[in-house]
Amino acid sequence: xxxxxxxxxxxxxxxVVKGLREAGHTVEHADNGRDGLxxxxxxxxxxxxLDRMLPGGIDGLRLLETxxxxxxxxxxxxxxxxxxxxxxxxxxxxxxxxxxxxxxxFAELLARVEAMSRRGEGEGPTTRLGVGDLEMDLLSRGxxxxxxxxxxxxxEFRLLEYLMRHAGQVVTRTMLLEGVWDYHFDPQTxxxxxxxxxxxxxxxxxxxxxxxxxxxxxxxMLRVEEx
Amino acid sequence: MxxxxxxxxxxxxxxxxxxxxxxxxxxxxxxxxxxxxxVFGVSTILLAASLRYSTIGLLDRQTHEAxxxxxRGLAAHFKTGGLSALVLTLDGRINExxxxxxxxxxxxxxxxxxxxxxxxxxQGIDTPQVWYQxxxxxxxxxxxxxxxxxxxxxxxxxxxxxxxxARTQLRRLLRDGLIxxxxxxxxxxALGALIIRGLFKRALADISATTRAIxxxxxxxxxxxxxxxxxxxxxxxxxxxxxxxxxxLMNGVREVSNAxxxxxxxxxxxxxxxxxxxxxxxxxxxxxxxxxxxxTGELDGVVKVFQALLxxxxxxxxxxxxxxxxxxxxxxxxxxxxxxEAVAEERHxxxxxxxxxxxxxxxDRDMLQQAVANLLENAIKFSPxxxxxxxxxxxxxxxxxxxxxxEGPGIPEADRPRATERFYRGELARSTPGTGxxxxxxxxxxxxxxxxxxxxxNAPGLRAVLVLPRRALNPEAxxxxxxxAQTVRKAETQSGADAQRGx
Numbered sequence: 084x085x086x087x088x089x090x091x092x093x094x095x096x097x098x099v100v101k102g103l104r105e106a107g108h109t110v111e112h113a114d115n116g117r118d119g120l121x122x123x124x125x126x127x128x129x130x131x132x133l134d135r136m137l138p139g140g141i142d143g144l145r146l147l148e149t150x151x152x153x154x155x156x157x158x159x160x161x162x163x164x165x166x167x168x169x170x171x172x173x174x175x176x177x178x179x180x181x182x183x184x185x186x187x188x189f190a191e192l193l194a195r196v197e198a199m200s201r202r203g204e205g206e207g208p209t210t211r212l213g214v215g216d217l218e219m220d221l222l223s224r225g226x227x228x229x230x231x232x233x234x235x236x237x238x239e240f241r242l243l244e245y246l247m248r249h250a251g252q253v254v255t256r257t258m259l260l261e262g263v264w265d266y267h268f269d270p271q272t273x274x275x276x277x278x279x280x281x282x283x284x285x286x287x288x289x290x291x292x293x294x295x296x297x298x299x300x301x302x303x304m305l306r307v308e309e310x
Numbered sequence: 311m312x313x314x315x316x317x318x319x320x321x322x323x324x325x326x327x328x329x330x331x332x333x334x335x336x337x338x339x340x341x342x343x344x345x346x347x348x349v350f351g352v353s354t355i356l357l358a359a360s361l362r363y364s365t366i367g368l369l370d371r372q373t374h375e376a377x378x379x380x381x382r383g384l385a386a387h388f389k390t391g392g393l394s395a396l397v398l399t400l401d402g403r404i405n406e407x408x409x410x411x412x413x414x415x416x417x418x419x420x421x422x423x424x425x426x427x428x429x430x431x432x433q434g435i436d437t438p439q440v441w442y443q444x445x446x447x448x449x450x451x452x453x454x455x456x457x458x459x460x461x462x463x464x465x466x467x468x469x470x471x472x473x474x475x476a477r478t479q480l481r482r483l484l485r486d487g488l489i490x491x492x493x494x495x496x497x498x499x500a501l502g503a504l505i506i507r508g509l510f511k512r513a514l515a516d517i518s519a520t521t522r523a524i525x526x527x528x529x530x531x532x533x534x535x536x537x538x539x540x541x542x543x544x545x546x547x548x549x550x551x552x553x554x555x556x557x558x559l560m561n562g563v564r565e566v567s568n569a570x571x572x573x574x575x576x577x578x579x580x581x582x583x584x585x586x587x588x589x590x591x592x593x594x595x596x597x598x599x600x601x602x603x604x605x606t607g608e609l610d611g612v613v614k615v616f617q618a619l620l621x622x623x624x625x626x627x628x629x630x631x632x633x634x635x636x637x638x639x640x641x642x643x644x645x646x647x648x649x650x651e652a653v654a655e656e657r658h659x660x661x662x663x664x665x666x667x668x669x670x671x672x673x674d675r676d677m678l679q680q681a682v683a684n685l686l687e688n689a690i691k692f693s694p695x696x697x698x699x700x701x702x703x704x705x706x707x708x709x710x711x712x713x714x715x716x717e718g719p720g721i722p723e724a725d726r727p728r729a730t731e732r733f734y735r736g737e738l739a740r741s742t743p744g745t746g747x748x749x750x751x752x753x754x755x756x757x758x759x760x761x762x763x764x765x766x767x768n769a770p771g772l773r774a775v776l777v778l779p780r781r782a783l784n785p786e787a788x789x790x791x792x793x794x795a796q797t798v799r800k801a802e803t804q805s806g807a808d809a810q811r812g813x
Contacts, residue, residue: 268680277652
């Protein structure tokens with residue numbers, strides 16, 4: 084993916100750019116709002132990571148609003164120290180697709196950027212999802228693996244659906260909390276892990292090759308293990 | 311002696327005098343007294359004016375009427391009986407006049423006196439049918455008279471008047487009285503001003519002394535009450551209430567900063583120690599990586615505490631009132647019970663649920679979710695295995711009560727009031743992971759909704775009862791939230807400025 088990082092703090096920008104390059108993406112960097120807007124408007128990016136407070140007379144919100152006014156629909160993720168609910172709402176209302184608060188874990192940032200930029204593709208009326216021999220029919224709400232029917236509770240179904248929609252990507256615990264349960268708080272206990280392990284019992288345990296993988300220090304990923 | 315020295319005393323005295331006057335006028339007591347004297351004076355003047363109008367004015371009008379009637383009668387006599395009849399009538403009238411205040415003078419066309427009790431034509435009277443008030447001399451006596459003259463056929467002129475010296479005297483008396491009254495009023499007003507000022511000063515002295523002491527930092531002072539139960543007592547009470555609240559807030563801020571210093575410094579110190587130790591002692595990359603990972607974990611904990619603190623501050627500031635909407639708490643409870651059931655089951659804890667089919671209320675769904683989640687998480691965390699956690703809810707016309715009860719160690723009665731303070735952790739909780747902010751957050755959320763968090767004994771265990779009004783917010787809560795928000799904001803700008811200075 085081609086990603087634009089608009090961030091004025093040298094250390095944070097360096098960390099993000101380096102990490103994204105290591106993850107195999109092409110990254111451009113702007114350290115002020117004006118350059119950022121110029122690059123975002125004149126070139127094609129698959130995703131933009133945008134700081135809210137920027138030097139150069141144009142802050143993140145203005146930049147995004149200007150971009151959206153030009154019918155530019157590039158997915159944008161805010162990366163900001165302004166973490167209050169009102170700030171997040173403002174950012175999303177201005178046309179942001181996701182909002183990550185500093186300080187952040189790089190794994191979270193990477194997972195969110197990848198999920199966000201993938202969201203646009205094939206968001207059409209999908210009725211079937213499939214990963215390897217695991218199949219999900221969204222209409223009849225049935226799940227099968229290797230032709231064998233698997234019974235899931237409604238919430239387990241939604242959890243699996245979310246994982247399948249983001250198959251091949253890292254999905255963090257926070258993303259699951261927000262995406263599956265619509266919870267915006269941070270549970271102290273390992274609730275998500277417990278739910279995942281229950282799901283794993285049902286979809287992986289009876290079968291030979293596991294599909295649901297734990298990614299250390301980051302989250303989970305649903306994918307077919309390469310031989 | 312320097313050249314400027316002789317000027318000095320003069321300039322100071324001349325500078326002080328107007329300042330002193332201005333200060334006197336700035337006194338509310340003096341202002342009230344002056345206002346009082348002004349109102350009093352205006353009403354006195356109005357009263358005097360009306361008195362004057364109704365006495366002297368009436369007398370004047372009566373005199374005018376008498377003179378006019380008199381003149382009409384005399385003119386009629388002249389018309390019917392000629393000059394001789396008029397002279398006769400005049401003499402008769404003069405003789406009949408008991409009070410001796412009627413004045414007549416009839417002159418021929420050459421100005422010679424024909425009849426009347428005035429020796430000569432008074433000076434300055436030259437226009438007929440006009441009222442004149444002039445000094446006259448009558449039989450050696452000087453007095454004032456009101457008069458007018460009429461032209462009679464044949465060039466004769468008749469002057470008719472009345473002696474008004476008595477009235478002039480009355481007028482002078484009234485004027486003098488008024489001046490005296492005014493003088494007395496000014497004096498009384500000034501005296502009143504001083505007395506009122508003294509009263510004000512005495513009543514307010516304690517308040518200003520107390521507030522000044524508070525401003526200097528002595529928060530133990532309180533305004534004394536006089537015990538009259540008057541407005542000043544009311545003011546004193548309000549101020550004392552405010553001071554109590556400020557003291558409580560100040561203590562809260564102090565405790566929180568102490569707790570922050572402790573709870574944040576510890577993990578930061580640990581992280582720092584780990585990194586430093588790893589930098590100088592790690593022999594393999596594996597060891598180094600492990601140390602860095604653990605340090606990152608510690609820092610994540612610090613971030614968590616920060617976020618919880620900010621969230622409490624945000625909630626207490628009432629910033630999220632805008633997100634209030636109609637919600638059904640049943641759905642919130644159902645979701646959360648299901649969400650945590652997996653964890654509970656893993657620890658062999660059963661969750662009992664009992665609530666009515668719907669619990670409609672006005673509130674912020676996200677925050678109520680978090681509040682219930684915190685209580686539920688606590689209950690599960692402190693429950694021993696093979697015990698149960700009970701979630702139940704009740705509703706009446708005004709409130710919804712959510713009760714979460716566990717069978718764990720509970721909180722000793724003495725500690726319960728402090729349990730909702732930031733960073734407070736019971737003896738038993740110290741060894742379990744957590745920030746000590748969970749219950750504080752729940753209490754803040756309850757307060758924002760105008761409700762309250764009650765902690766009770768479940769014998770054994772803890773029963774947390776979240777009482778939420780279904781509708782309108784408690785105005786007192788809003789005020790308290792506002793006060794608290796101001797404190798937090800001030801503390802934030804302060805720490806922000808400190809941080810900038812530090813950088």
